[in-house]
Amino acid sequence: TFLNERLARHYGIPDVKGSRFRRVSLPPDSHRGGLLRQGSVLTVTSYPDRTSPVVRGKWILGNLLGTPPRPRPSGVPELDPPSFAAVPRSMRERIAQHRANPACASCHAMMDPLGLALENFDGVGQWRTLDESGAPIDAAGTLPDGTPFEGPAGLTQVLLESDLFVSTLTEKMLTYALGRGLEYYDASAVRAIVRDAARQDDYRFSALILGIVRSAPFQMRMTGG
Numbered sequence: 001t002f003l004n005e006r007l008a009r010h011y012g013i014p015d016v017k018g019s020r021f022r023r024v025s026l027p028p029d030s031h032r033g034g035l036l037r038q039g040s041v042l043t044v045t046s047y048p049d050r051t052s053p054v055v056r057g058k059w060i061l062g063n064l065l066g067t068p069p070r071p072r073p074s075g076v077p078e079l080d081p082p083s084f085a086a087v088p089r090s091m092r093e094r095i096a097q098h099r100a101n102p103a104c105a106s107c108h109a110m111m112d113p114l115g116l117a118l119e120n121f122d123g124v125g126q127w128r129t130l131d132e133s134g135a136p137i138d139a140a141g142t143l144p145d146g147t148p149f150e151g152p153a154g155l156t157q158v159l160l161e162s163d164l165f166v167s168t169l170t171e172k173m174l175t176y177a178l179g180r181g182l183e184y185y186d187a188s189a190v191r192a193i194v195r196d197a198a199r200q201d202d203y204r205f206s207a208l209i210l211g212i213v214r215s216a217p218f219q220m221r222m223t224g225g
Contacts, residue, residue: 001026001033010039012127031127036060036118036159037152039125045115046123050132053095053115060114064159066168069107090135092116113141117155163194166203170194170212177212178221189215 003024008016011032016024026033035041045056062068095116099108119137122128131137139151149158159165170193175182182190193211201207212218 007039010124010126031120031152034152034156036156037121037125042118042121042125043123048123051091051119051121051123053091053119054108054111055115056118057111057113057115060159061110063172064168065162065164066171067110067164069111073103090131090133090138091119092138109144113143113149114155117141117149117151120151166194166197166208167191170197170208173208174212174215174217177218186217189217 001024002021003011003013003016004019004021005016006019007021008014008024013024013026013030013032016022031037041059042051042056045059046052047055058069095108095112099105099112117139119131119139120127120129129137140148141150141155142148143158147158149155167190170190171182174186174190174193193208193215196211197203197207
């Protein structure tokens with residue numbers, strides 16, 4: 001990853017001094033590295049006073065897998081705030097109440113396991129082993145298709161094995177390159193870019209970029225004159 005002293009201190013990574021950003025090698029058992037473990041992503045998918053597995057799961061579905069859930073039905077309340085008079089409950093227990101509502105169950109079955117896998121990161125992305133209730137964090141989950149995983153490392157592996165991730169990344173990069181939203185007639189170009197990147201370079205990022213540059217939508221895009 002790339003860090004300076006201030007950011008390294010936030011992430012709990014030792015021996016990084018000075019304000020200059022530099023490449024830092026992480027040990028194999030590090031909790032850091034990768035998009036899902038960045039403080040920026042973890043903070044923007046949290047509330048000011050707590051984490052939100054639901055928001056984090058929704059962000060992953062929409063931005064990494066290209067399958068955003070349906071809008072929340074009207075009349076469904078937010079999670080109740082923690083009460084000092086009640087027995088503290090874990091985040092997993094608190095969001096279970098949403099799954100009890102049949103109108104919410106199908107979407108939460110997709111979102112909650114993804115978000116709960118990141119519960120070891122607090123609202124600003126710092127690592128923790130206990131949640132707000134003081135209970136050990138259970139970061140295990142199961143996808144709707146029955147695939148089990150545990151914690152950020154397990155979630156990352158599940159996402160990397162999904163064809164949806166590469167297709168969604170390609171769509172978003174092509175959108176940026178074209179300066180417009182994609183239309184139905186761009187789908188064949190996306191499929192071709194993904195297919196060629198898989199065959200030639202095992203989905204290297206550079207292969208996706210080259211595929212976009214060589215694609216018909218990019219070569220034939222309209223430019224302002």
